[in-house]
Amino acid sequence: MVFSSSVFEVKKNVFGFSKIHDTVVFNPFEGQIDTSKMMKRLLLKxxxxxxxxxxxxxxxxxxxTGTGxxxxxxxxxxxxxxLCIATNGFAAKFIKEPIQPARAQVLITDPIDNLQIRGTFHLDRGFYYFRNIHNRILLGGGRNLNIKGEETTHFGLTQQIQTELEKLLYEVILPSKDVGIAHRWSGIMGVGPQKKPIIKSLSSNVYCGVRLGGMGIAIGANVAKEMVDMVNLD
Ligand SMILES: Cc1cc2nc3c(=O)[nH]c(=O)nc-3n(C[C@H](O)[C@H](O)[C@H](O)COP(=O)(O)OP(=O)(O)OC[C@H]3O[C@@H](n4cnc5c(N)ncnc54)[C@H](O)[C@@H]3O)c2cc1C
Structure with a gap:
């Protein structure tokens, strides 16, 4: 048994979300991290x-070259x-493995007075994700609206997906709040036919740890460790 108690529990929607079921599926073990702190610490280390x-x-x-x-x-x-290749969604440029880039578009609201929503939330088979970060809502997803179009290594935003994110924000997540959007951006994930990273040695001097399947914050450190453990410096 991995967890000390049951992982999923059906609970009442106490968050004030509109246009959803009366109940939500709750997982007490899911946490949040501040990824800017994570990146700062990684760089310092x-x-x-x-x-x-x-x-x-x-x-x-x-x-x-034979020796390097x-x-x-x-x-x-x-x-x-x-050489360790860790370019994830961009890796198809160098590696002949099944890796597709998958862009994810995101927005973050202005600060919200008295925000009651605390936690991370998933919607529609995981295609949408939102969380509070301090007193703002960060919301991303909508790739399922244009799977082919979002299979790109180019950063950018589209009207179609941003409109859907705003609709979700104003109609479902914060139905009674008048809040502005502070910032929008996109990121590139690496996905493939299997939700499993590719960690292997490509030759005696070249290795890869890529295709983190949208889970790199959770599994990235282990993927990196597995890759470098393969490197033989003798
Ligand atoms: C919007 C969004 C939300 C996410 N949410 C979560 C989440 O909740 N939980 C979770 O676990 N994961 C999440 N992820 C996934 C996670 O961010 C990635 O899996 C993780 O960042 C992958 O890390 P990485 O270092 O392998 O690749 P990346 O962070 O993509 O880094 C690859 C780097 O390689 C560089 N690069 C590419 N090509 C070249 C080149 N030719 N030369 C030099 N440099 C190059 C890129 O510029 C980039 O800096 C999310 C991703 C996105 C986009």
Missing amino acids: AIEKGVLVLNNCLVNDFVE VKIETNLYDFSCRK
């Missing part, structure tokens, strides 16, 4: 360990002994 982070440096290609790998970028070329 990397710097502490002496990892050199090269920003704004696009890898165009790599060539195996030559990396060709938009800025310069450099060589390394081992």
Whole structure:
């Protein structure tokens, strides 16, 4: 048994959501994290360990030299002994594995006085996701409205999906609130026929840990560990 008590429980909709069933399925074990704090900590940890982070440096290609790998970028070329590919939804550029990019569009509201909604919520088979972050609502999803169109590595927003997100926000999540939208953005996930990451050695010097299936915040650290454990530096 993994959990100490039952994972799912049917509860009354006490959140004030409109146009939904009277009850919701509640999971007491699902948590929230502040991903900006997570990224800040990760960067600090990397710097502490002496990892050199090269920003704004696009890898165009790599060539195996026998003893290592030559990396060709938009800025310069450099060589390394081992290459770990962790470009997730962008990985099809380098790897012949079933990996599709999947864009997810998001919005966040202005601060809301007296916001009672606390937690993370999923709707419509997981195609929509929302949560409070402090006193705002962050809402994303709607990829199912245009699956093909959202199979892209280009960041961007579409009228169709943003309109649907707003409809959901104003009609279902916050039906009686007059609140503005502070910011909108998109991110690229890596998905495929199986909801399972691809962690493997592609040659004696090249490895990958990709296709995190929209679960990389939860499973990313383990995927990275499994990948680097394969690297043989002898
Ligand atoms: C809107 C949204 C909501 C999500 N919500 C959740 C959630 O609730 N829970 C959860 O577990 N996961 C969630 N995810 C998924 C999670 O964010 C990803 O699985 C995770 O970020 C993957 O991490 P990664 O480091 O493998 O890839 P990424 O974070 O995508 O990083 C890949 C990096 O590679 C860089 N790159 C790509 N190509 C090149 C190149 N040629 N040269 C140089 N650099 C390159 C990219 O710029 C990027 O910085 C969400 C994703 C999105 C978009």
